Amino acid sequence: MTDMLGRLRQAQAYYDQSLPPNGGGVIPPVPPANNVVTEAAWGFEDGTVAGWTDDLGNTLANSTAHAASGTHSLAVTSVSPSGAFVTQVFVGAAPGNYRLSYKGYTTIPDGTLESEIEWQDATHNWTGNITPSVVLDMLPDRWGTYIADVTAPANTAEAWIKLNIHFGASPAGSIIYIDEIALVPVP
Numbered sequence: 001m002t003d004m005l006g007r008l009r010q011a012q013a014y015y016d017q018s019l020p021p022n023g024g025g026v027i028p029p030v031p032p033a034n035n036v037v038t039e040a041a042w043g044f045e046d047g048t049v050a051g052w053t054d055d056l057g058n059t060l061a062n063s064t065a066h067a068a069s070g071t072h073s074l075a076v077t078s079v080s081p082s083g084a085f086v087t088q089v090f091v092g093a094a095p096g097n098y099r100l101s102y103k104g105y106t107t108i109p110d111g112t113l114e115s116e117i118e119w120q121d122a123t124h125n126w127t128g129n130i131t132p133s134v135v136l137d138m139l140p141d142r143w144g145t146y147i148a149d150v151t152a153p154a155n156t157a158e159a160w161i162k163l164n165i166h167f168g169a170s171p172a173g174s175i176i177y178i179d180e181i182a183l184v185p186v187p
Contacts, residue, residue, distance in 0.1 A: 029069035035182045036093050036159065042181055044072040052088045058165075060086065068103040068143050068179035078167045078174045086163045086178070093119070093152055093159035099186045100131070101147045102163070104138050105177040110168030111138045113176065115161065117150055117183070122157040129153045138176070149186065159183060 031042040041050035049060045052074055063075035076086055104113045117131040129152075136146040152159065161183065167174045 029180065031180075032182050032184045035184050036098075037088075037161075037181050037183050041088055043070050043179060044074050045070045047072065049074060050088075052086055054086050058086075063177060065175075066105045066143075066177045068105070070179075073105070073177040073179040076165055076176050076178065078165075078170070078172055080167075080172050086165060088161055093156055093183065094185075095152050095154045095156045097186050098150050098152060098159075099147065099184050100150050100161070100182070101145065101184075102181040103143045103145050103179045104136055105141075105143045105179070106138050106175065107140055108167065108170040108174045108176075109140050110166075110170060111140075111174070111176050112136060112166040112168070113138065113144075113146065113178070114164040114166065115146060115148070116164070117152075118160040118162065119152050119156045120158045120160060121155045124158070127153050127155050143179075 029043050029045070031039050035042060038050060040046040040048060041052065044050060044062050047062050049062055052060055054060050054076065057079050059077040059079070061075045063073050064071050065075065067073045100115060100117065102115070113136040119127045119129045121127050131150040136144050138144045163178065165176050
């Protein structure tokens with residue numbers, strides 16, 4: 001109960017800070033409880049890319065053009081139609097069951113998001129286990145939601161989440177937006 005009251009107070013504080021002068025406002029999102037993804041990297045509401053990187057030279061930016069909730073998301077702009085490889089490391093994942101979820105948005109007709117998790121041990125070495133990747137085929141001009149239940153092996157100390165973005169035959173400069181990234185322990 002105390003945790004819930006604290007989260008409600010936090011949401012109210014964010015809401016109070018986000019009110020425009022005319023008195024309207026957007027209630028900012030509250031990440032799921034126990035999310036091992038940092039709050040900044042979950043919803044990008046802090047105005048940064050929150051440590052996300054791209055290994056193929058695509059542009060990552062915090063964006064207010066589209067957001068699944070709140071007012072910000074991560075925009076990935078392609079330098080070629082081949083795709084993007086966006087990653088972030090989260091320290092603190094323990095062995096057990098998790099639910100991975102995120103949302104994606106695009107204006108292009110053939111964008112897809114593919115995710116996988118590489119589980120690492122306490123010395124940052126690969127445990128030999130990668131969650132099977134599953135593809136989220138995205139429809140233009142709407143948010144798609146990806147949800148998968150995954151299991152971290154016995155020697156897990158951290159999860160390296162990878163989002164592989166495919167821009168299909170779309171031209172360079174195409175954008176896919178990502179928001180509400182969560183990795184939450186489940187029973």
